[in-house]
Ligand SMILES: [Zn+2]
């Protein structure tokens with residue numbers, strides 16, 4: 021196992037950081053490395069997320085932090101299982117839900133749903149996130165993609181009631197209240213507590229005969245095909261919301277939403293800078309000196325000719341207007357900027373060699389003329 025990094029170092033805070041500072045550092049990192057939004061590979065992102073979550077788990081708890089400060093990793097390690105990491109291992113799931121809002125509810129929902137108190141009041145279903153990679157060409161042209169989204173849906177046979185043919189009756193154990201009172205005898209007297217009815221799970225209703233399609237749960241796991249319209253000019257990291265395409269609601273509540281999170285793949289030839297694009301154009305020494313034409317590919321896939329002005333320097337920038345990316349949902353386009361590079365022939369022909377030698381002689385004359393001028397100047401100064 022690789023050596024564990026210091027928890028303070030992992031979160032990038034000082035040893036004297038306040039709980040607020042720790043929380044804020046964790047929020048920032050958790051947003052960056054959450055495996056469902058991170059641009060890193062799944063393995064890397066998961067490892068990072070696990071590392072920062074562990075660090076936060078310890079440093080956000082005053083007692084654990086004290087133990088860690090005293091004994092280091094050895095003091096707190098036993099609290100984490102080796103490997104077998106799951107989102108539900110962490111007690112600060114609420115912070116996570118807080119950070120990501122309901123956007124990632126579906127991801128953390130597995131653990132949350134079981135612990136969810138199912139009162140009889142309607143509740144919105146979990147929202148889901150779907151990661152979609154698109155190309156820079158897609159940003160230019162926009163496109164419509166059909167995606168398959170697994171989610172839960174209200175059972176059509178029982179209309180979500182869980183009873184065969186939709187038949188449900190008042191729960192006999194809680195008399196339809198959904199909650200039961202528990203009495204515990206203690207040396208100090210009887211303690212009363214209220215909890216969800218174990219028979220109807222807090223719904224107040226029960227099915228004498230369970231629906232066969234959903235086995236009495238009122239919901240089924242299905243996969244829906246959803247058509248997503250990706251607008252021209254969309255930003256990397258943008259989220260497209262599809263209302264009601266998430267998990268089914270509870271007790272007649274509405275379904276959650278689906279969020280499609282866009283990540284734009286790197287392009288080998290073009291770099292994006294807002295609505296502008298950057299690329300390179302390669303030319304020769306003679307064209308840089310004398311001026312000339314070069315051809316350059318645009319993201320549209322066409323090859324166009326650009327003129328190199330006489331005296332252009334290596335690293336100079338040519339502007340091809342209107343060949344950048346569109347503004348979001350508009351036809352206005354940014355520019356393409358091409359950085360000038362020079363092609364040095366590695367196997368010059370005999371004629372090239374001869375001409376270059378002549379050129380070198382000519383350039384040599386210029387520099388020696390400069391040198392002799394400099395020498396005479398220096399001599400004058402003495
Ligand atoms: Zn059903």
Ligand SMILES: [Zn+2]
Pocket residue numbers: 191192193194195196197198199217218219220221222223224225
């Ligand atoms: Zn009940």
